[in-house]
Amino acid sequence: MPPDRSLADRVIAGDPRAVARAISLVEAEGPEAASLVRRLFGQTGRATLIGVTGAPGTGKSTLVDRLIGVIRRNERRVGVLAVDPTSPFSGGAMLGDRVRMSGHGADPGVFIRSMATRGQLGGLSRTTADAAIVLDAAGMEVVLVETVGVGQDEVEIAATADVTIVLLAPGGGDELQALKAGVMEIGDLFVVNKADLPGADRAVQAVAASLALREPGRGDWQPPVLRTAAVSGSGVDELWREIERFVDWSALRRRTRRRTREGARLRDLLARRFLRHVDEVLADGTFARAVDAVSARELDPYSAVADLMEQAISRRSGSDRQ
Numbered sequence: 001m002p003p004d005r006s007l008a009d010r011v012i013a014g015d016p017r018a019v020a021r022a023i024s025l026v027e028a029e030g031p032e033a034a035s036l037v038r039r040l041f042g043q044t045g046r047a048t049l050i051g052v053t054g055a056p057g058t059g060k061s062t063l064v065d066r067l068i069g070v071i072r073r074n075e076r077r078v079g080v081l082a083v084d085p086t087s088p089f090s091g092g093a094m095l096g097d098r099v100r101m102s103g104h105g106a107d108p109g110v111f112i113r114s115m116a117t118r119g120q121l122g123g124l125s126r127t128t129a130d131a132a133i134v135l136d137a138a139g140m141e142v143v144l145v146e147t148v149g150v151g152q153d154e155v156e157i158a159a160t161a162d163v164t165i166v167l168l169a170p171g172g173g174d175e176l177q178a179l180k181a182g183v184m185e186i187g188d189l190f191v192v193n194k195a196d197l198p199g200a201d202r203a204v205q206a207v208a209a210s211l212a213l214r215e216p217g218r219g220d221w222q223p224p225v226l227r228t229a230a231v232s233g234s235g236v237d238e239l240w241r242e243i244e245r246f247v248d249w250s251a252l253r254r255r256t257r258r259r260t261r262e263g264a265r266l267r268d269l270l271a272r273r274f275l276r277h278v279d280e281v282l283a284d285g286t287f288a289r290a291v292d293a294v295s296a297r298e299l300d301p302y303s304a305v306a307d308l309m310e311q312a313i314s315r316r317s318g319s320d321r322q
Contacts, residue, residue, distance in 0.1 A: 008039035014139045016111060023113055026130035037130055040137035045258075047079075047136040048247055051161030053147040053186075058169040059193040062230040064146050068104050069233075070240045071142050078142045079135035080112040081128055111135060129160055129265055158186035159264045162254060163246055165189045165239075168207060170199035184210050187223055188246050191239060195227035221249055278308065281315045 010018035022040075026033040050067075052060050064080060071078045104110040115128060128145060135143050147157050158164045166187035190211070192203045207225045224242055228235035250257065278287065290308055293299040299307075 008036060008137075011040060011134060011138050012043050016108070019111055019134060019138045020113070022134045023115075023131045026127050026134060027115065029127060033127075033130065037133055040133055044133050044136040047132070047140050047143045048163065049132055049143045049145060049161045050243060051145045051147065051157035051164045052167060053157045053164065054167030055169075058167040059230045060146050060167055063167060063191070063193055063228060063236070063239075064144050065103065066228075066230050066233050066236040067144060067240065068110055070236055072104075072107065072109055074240075075109075076141040077109045077139055078111075078144060079132075079138070079140035080110070080144045080146070081131050081135070082112065082114045082146045083128060083148045084114050084116060111138070111140065132160070159261055162250070162257065163188050163243055165191055165243075167191050167193050168203060169194045170197045170203045185214060188221070188250075189239070189242055190223055190225045191228055191235075192225065193228050193230055195235065196229040196232070200227060221246070274312075278312045281312050282308065286311060 007018055007022060011022050022036055025036055052064055052067075054060055061082065064082070068078055068080065104112065113131065115131060132143050132145065145157060145161060164186050166184065166189070168190065170192065184207075190207050192200055192207065194200070204225050204227065211223055211225070226235060226239050226242060228239055230236065287308065290299070290304045294301055294304050
């Protein structure tokens with residue numbers, strides 16, 4: 001059953017309870033979610049999506065909390081999607097990030113939501129993009145997306161955000177070498193947080209050296225390496241100015257970037273929809289038998305996939321003709 005039309009209307013009007021309910025619907029990933037996104041999508045595309053990623057312990061939540069304050073001083077509405085690890089007990093988000101940002105809970109211009117990864121790799125929840133659509137439709141001018149903090153695999157944020165901030169902290173040492181092939185390649189801005197600790201200068205130099213090895217391909221933009229101490233708020237205003245500078249610089253490129261992002265999203269939705277279709281039409285054990293055949297080396301994986309696709313398509317065609 002599709003959600004009532006008034007829910008979409010109330011989201012567009014900025015009703016926080018409607019926004020909360022809408023995000024719960026998209027997290028459930030049912031037909032109601034698709035119907036809601038269809039109604040909201042035409043009201044989106046205005047928010048700036050800012051991704052904040054980095055390894056655990058770099059202070060992402062504290063920095064996001066400080067950024068909220070700077071954004072609100074500029075009188076802009078802000079939504080936050082804090083992707084937390086999945087609770088092994090409830091299956092929901094652990095809520096740690098939301099607790100650290102609780103000081104903004106009474107501000108009507110701020111909406112904060114924790115989302116569980118539910119086993120999704122890449123640092124985001126599978127429904128983060130749809131939740132961002134809800135916040136965009138609700139009139140949030142800036143949407144901050146904080147990744148779960150798992151390190152080198154957290155590259156999915158670059159395909160979601162308009163601006164990607166990579167956060168590091170002093171003491172990374174050899175970890176920076178490992179990051180070169182991962183998150184170091186996706187950042188538009190790099191921040192050495194906890195810059196009041198020993199080793200900050202060395203960390204800045206290591207990041208700059210890593211960036212010098214990065215392949216060109218971002219026009220004339222040279223990612224800055226900034227210093228912040230999020231606990232005290234030091235450097236956060238400068239970070240916000242650099243974010244705005246990048247947004248201004250990338251304005252002409254944003255359409256291309258968003259087109260790439262939407263293309264990746266369409267591919268992901270197609271893949272999920274096709275797999276669900278395969279599960280539905282081959283629910284008679286066909287898939288299980290293919291797995292058994294491959295396991296017994298009676299059939300190679302490519303031939304098995306080709307056969308499964310052919311059966312899934314032919315059975316659906318036969319069903320449509322009846």
